[in-house]
Amino acid sequence: xxxxxxxxxxxxxxxxxxxxxxxxxxxxxxxxxxxxxxxxxxxxxxxxxxxxxxxxxxxxxxxxxxxxxxxxxxxxxxxxxxxxxxxxxxxxxxxxxxxxxxxxxxxxxxxxxxxxxxxxxxxxxxxxxxxxxxxxxxxxxxxxxxxxxxxxxxxxxxxxxxxxxxxxxxxxxxxxxxxxxxxxxxxxxxxxxxxxxxxxxxxxxxxxxxxxxxxxxxxxxxxxxxxxxxxxxx
Amino acid sequence: xxxxxxxxxxxxxxxxxxxxxxxxxxxxxxxxxxxxxxxxxxxxxxxxxxxxxxxxxxxxxxxxxxxxxxxxxxxxxxxxxxxxxxxxxxxxxxxxxxxxxxxxxxxxxxxxxxxxxxxxxxxxxxxxxxxxxxxxxxxxxxxxxxxxxxxxxxxxxxxxxxxxxxxxxxxxxxxxxxxxxxxxxxxxxxxxxxxxxxxxxxxxxxxxxxxxxxxxxxxxxxxxxxxxxxxxxxxxxxxxxxxxxxxxxxxxxxxxxxxxxxxxxxxxxxxxxxxxxxxxxxxxxxxxxxxxxxxxxxxxxxxxxxxxxxxxxxxxxxxxxxxxxxxxxxxxxxxxxxxxxxxxxxxxxxxxxxxxxxxxxxxxxxxxxxxxxxxxxxxxxxxxxxxxxxxxxxxxxxxxxxxxxxxxxxxxxxxxxxxxxxxxxxxx
Numbered sequence: 125x126x127x128x129x130x131x132x133x134x135x136x137x138x139x140x141x142x143x144x145x146x147x148x149x150x151x152x153x154x155x156x157x158x159x160x161x162x163x164x165x166x167x168x169x170x171x172x173x174x175x176x177x178x179x180x181x182x183x184x185x186x187x188x189x190x191x192x193x194x195x196x197x198x199x200x201x202x203x204x205x206x207x208x209x210x211x212x213x214x215x216x217x218x219x220x221x222x223x224x225x226x227x228x229x230x231x232x233x234x235x236x237x238x239x240x241x242x243x244x245x246x247x248x249x250x251x252x253x254x255x256x257x258x259x260x261x262x263x264x265x266x267x268x269x270x271x272x273x274x275x276x277x278x279x280x281x282x283x284x285x286x287x288x289x290x291x292x293x294x295x296x297x298x299x300x301x302x303x304x305x306x307x308x309x310x311x312x313x314x315x316x317x318x319x320x321x322x323x324x325x326x327x328x329x330x331x332x333x334x335x336x337x338x339x340x341x342x343x344x345x346x347x348x349x350x351x352x353x354x355x356x357x358x
Numbered sequence: 359x360x361x362x363x364x365x366x367x368x369x370x371x372x373x374x375x376x377x378x379x380x381x382x383x384x385x386x387x388x389x390x391x392x393x394x395x396x397x398x399x400x401x402x403x404x405x406x407x408x409x410x411x412x413x414x415x416x417x418x419x420x421x422x423x424x425x426x427x428x429x430x431x432x433x434x435x436x437x438x439x440x441x442x443x444x445x446x447x448x449x450x451x452x453x454x455x456x457x458x459x460x461x462x463x464x465x466x467x468x469x470x471x472x473x474x475x476x477x478x479x480x481x482x483x484x485x486x487x488x489x490x491x492x493x494x495x496x497x498x499x500x501x502x503x504x505x506x507x508x509x510x511x512x513x514x515x516x517x518x519x520x521x522x523x524x525x526x527x528x529x530x531x532x533x534x535x536x537x538x539x540x541x542x543x544x545x546x547x548x549x550x551x552x553x554x555x556x557x558x559x560x561x562x563x564x565x566x567x568x569x570x571x572x573x574x575x576x577x578x579x580x581x582x583x584x585x586x587x588x589x590x591x592x593x594x595x596x597x598x599x600x601x602x603x604x605x606x607x608x609x610x611x612x613x614x615x616x617x618x619x620x621x622x623x624x625x626x627x628x629x630x631x632x633x634x635x636x637x638x639x640x641x642x643x644x645x646x647x648x649x650x651x652x653x654x655x656x657x658x659x660x661x662x663x664x665x666x667x668x669x670x671x672x673x674x675x676x677x678x679x680x681x682x683x684x685x686x687x688x689x690x691x692x693x694x695x696x697x698x699x700x701x702x703x704x705x706x707x708x709x710x711x712x713x714x715x716x717x718x719x720x721x722x723x724x725x726x727x728x729x730x731x732x733x734x735x736x737x738x739x740x741x742x743x744x745x746x747x748x749x750x751x752x753x754x755x756x757x758x759x760x761x762x763x764x765x766x767x768x769x770x771x772x773x774x775x776x777x778x779x780x781x782x783x784x785x786x
Contacts, residue, residue, distance in 0.1 A: 162555055165504045169486050169496040177486055177625055180566050180576055182633050209443070219443040230649035235761050242651075243640045252636035255574040256473060260446070262572050307643060310655040316757055319659075320745040324697060326706045333702035333735065335773060339530040339669070339782035349436050349531050349670060 179254055179263075183245040185297030192292035193272025195279040199287075201269055202276045205258040214238070214280040224280040230306065240281025244307055246299040250274045271296075432456075435466060436533060441522070446474035447573075449516070451537030454663070454685065455671040460511070460713055460720040462540035464595050469602045470516055470538065473572030476622045480606040483570065485590070489628035492557030499592060499606045505547040505555075508589060510612065513687045513720045515539040515658045517615035517642050520766035524755075527771075527782040531670040535770060535782060536663040539687070541720035542603075544610050546591030549584050552626075562628040566635075567609050570624035577618050578632035579611065583656070587612045590623060613689030613718040614656040615764075617642050647759035658689035660748050661767040662696055662723070662740035673778035677731035684709070686721045688742035693721040695741045700727070702735030702771060702785040703750060709738065734774040735785055751784065 181187040203212065210216055214223030226236025235241075239249055254270045256262050265273070275291035278284045283299060284291075291299075339345065402408035426433065435450040442448040452468040469475070480499040488494040519538035522528050529535050558581065565584050568576040579588070589610040592599060599605040604621025611618045617637055632638070632654075643651040664684040667673050673680060686693045692715055697706035709723040723738070740748045751768035758765070773783040 163505060166495045166497040166501045169488060169494050173496065174486070174488050174494065178488070178627070179574075180568070180627065180633055180635075182629070182631060184631070186629075219440075221443075230645060230651075231647065233760075235645060237640060237645070239640075243636075245634050245639065248634055248636050248639050251576070251633065255568075255576060256572070256636075259473070260572065262473065262574060306650055307639070307653045308650050310652050310657075312652075312655065312657075312659070319747055319749050319753075321741075321747045322745065324695075324706070324739065324741055324747045326697065328704060329706065330704055332704060333785040335735075335783045336786045337526040337784035338773075339527040342526070342528050343530075344438070344440065344528060345530040345534060345669075346436055346438055349533060 181247045181251040183247045183297065185247065188250070188293040188296055189267045190293050191267035191271050192290050193268045193275055194290045195275045195284065195287045198272035198276025201273050206273070209259065214277065223277055227302070238281065239277055240283060240302060242303050242306070244301055244304045246274070246278060246283070246296055246301055249277055250296060433466070435468060438529065438534060447472050449538060451533045452540050453533045454537050454665045455532050455668050457665070458683065458722070460541050460722050461595060462542060464597065464600050467540040467542065467603055468538050470616065471571070472575055475602045476571035477601050478570065478606060478622060483606050483624070485607060485623060485626070487552060487556050487626045490559040490562035490630065491628050492559065495556050502547055502590065502592060502607060505551055507545055508548050509543060509545050510589060510610070511541065511543045511716050511719045512610060512612045513539055513541040513718060514616050514619055515687070517617060517658070517764040521763045524760050524762060524766055527784045530782050532663050532665055532668040533670060542594045543596070544589055544591035545593035546589040546610065549588035549590055552590060553584060558628055561630045564629050564632050566627040566629060566633050567620045567623065568625040569620045570622040575620055575637060576633065576635045577620060577637055578635065579618060583611065583614070613658060615642060615658055618656065642764060644758065644762045644764050655765060659765060659767040660688040660690065660740050660742045660746045662686035662738040662748055663770050664736050664738050664772055667736070667774055667780045668772055669780045669782055672780050673729065673774060676778065677729050680727055680729040682725040682727065682736070684723050684738050686723055686738070686740035687719065688740065688746065689718060690742050690744045690746060692717050692743045693740055694743045696723040697739045698725040699737040700734045703737050703769065706739065731776055733776055736772040736774060737769050739769055752786065
């Protein structure tokens with residue numbers, strides 16, 4: 125006996141599909157309240173399996189694990205795990221990412237996009253660091269360590285100013301980042317409407333042109349790519 | 359670019375100029391006999407019988423997995439070392455100037471990793487689908503392969519392709535200016551099939567898609583696209599995905615920026631809002647001149663590039679009949695037309711599309727002409743089926759400025775010099 129309209133729909137769809145893979149469907153329907161799978165391939169993950177992998181965090185705080193850490197604790201962890209690449213103050217060594225500074229630079233010739241100058245949400249820092257850091261040693265620190273590190277990165281950016289500040293799963297979502305309002309949705313369909321045309325111009329479209337810039341003058345192309353050169357890998 | 363890099367590259371440039379002069383001298387001296395002009399060993403050329411005719415070749419199965427001729431050893435992916443801090447978080451580029459047709463060979467598809475290439479034993483790989491679904495699911499590769507299959511040919515372009523060219527001509531070769539694109543036939547399971555299997559709840563509007571590599575790349579994907587044409591792929595061009603392309607399974611998001619095509623796909627979580635992950639906030643957002651940044655700019659705009667001639671593929675035959683070859687693509691759908699200019703965009707001539715013209719796939723175009731040996735300013739301009747016409751770089755900068763990094767689909771100019779050499783230039 126089909127118990128709900130949803131079940132009926134699922135059953136009818138499955139039958140209409142004529143799929144031979146609909147094995148076991150009717151027994152599922154008899155025995156359980158849930159609609160039957162169409163293919164019955166794979167299995168349900170256990171709650172423990174989901175818990176182990178379900179590490180994403182949203183701006184509203186959904187997904188934040190229970191834990192806490194202070195700026196001071198984060199400073200020590202940062203020196204041990206992060207400063208080699210990011211610099212002790214988040215200034216970035218070489219081409220490794222700059223984490224702090226750059227405030228007010230987004231309209232400058234060379235914008236410096238950091239956690240403080242650019243990132244819209246504190247949750248993003250936690251989500252990213254917990255997913256991918258320390259580089260080459262990802263997902264190895266404790267939850268409290270990740271809170272501490274994020275607290276220190278926020279401190280480097282003056283988002284929090286007290287060395288004793290404790291970041292935790294209760295207060296992270298309430299932290300406002302300076303550039304949260306700095307983003308707009310993709311508006312190309314309207315702001316670039318002029319790029320949609322009926323027929324493109326074919327003749328005398330612009331005045332005669334001159335060369336204004338040359339890649340050879342900048343000369344940063346890898347040597348082995350130049351014509352006739354061989355890297356000699358065989 | 360750092361000062362150090364600049365100094366380094368300048369000394370390389372001096373060497374390369376010497377190299378070129380030597381090569382040019384060699385060319386001039388060889389204008390004697392026909393065989394010598396074409397190069398090679400006259401003993402293997404008519405009227406003589408070549409050595410490979412006079413002796414047996416290698417038997418079958420000596421190369422159980424075939425590879426290109428040893429004479430093609432320069433057809434390789436290349437990287438630009440000064441671009442990134444490490445090769446584990448970097449990019450290598452497709453040698454577009456060496457390829458024809460629309461399919462990119464598996465070993466030449468550009469690479470972009472954020473935490474190196476995960477080398478995964480498929481026996482231990484799992485795909486978990488959970489969140490706002492009726493029936494959470496965990497699948498092995500073998501189980502994924504039991505679902506109905508689809509085959510689709512699509513281009514995949516990194517949103518940062520041509521990103522080094524926003525401020526002017528910088529890299530001298532289409533491998534570097536445009537090589538973060540490839541086109542592959544994928545085999546896999548429609549994401550829609552899997553989502554129907556797990557039963558997305560009515561408030562399920564977004565997917566978090568996540569990789570199993572050392573960066574565990576995560577991105578938000580709207581449900582409309584997920585139900586439209588996305589694929590969980592496990593084959594490319596008929597064989598298993600290459601590790602650097604996400605073996606054993608990756609997401610295919612046709613027409614959308616490559617960063618969403620999560621490799622080594624381990625998890626799909628259904629939610630009711632986007633996650634605002636690092637790769638969709640601090641990266642892959644397009645900074646405008648007013649300091650605001652566009653986000654969720656998923657679609658790759660209509661674009662084209664001439665692959666031959668180009669800086670790495672100069673005209674060597676002198677004046678005469680010349681085949682100009684190139685690629686066009688659009689994240690909006692099919693390429694409708696491509697035009698070619700020889701004078702830097704003043705006058706245009708329709709190019710000939712040849713081979714399949716597919717939805718959100720690379721499309722090959724040709725323009726054959728009789729080169730008179732005079733310098734040229736070559737450009738190509740694509741229009742897609744929605745009417746979008748690839749803009750000039752000036753038109754693009756007018757709206758997007760210079761600091762966008764991503765989504766540079768402006769018209770490329772190659773300067774062909776009288777000696778057949780080609781360079782990347784900007785014109786105005």
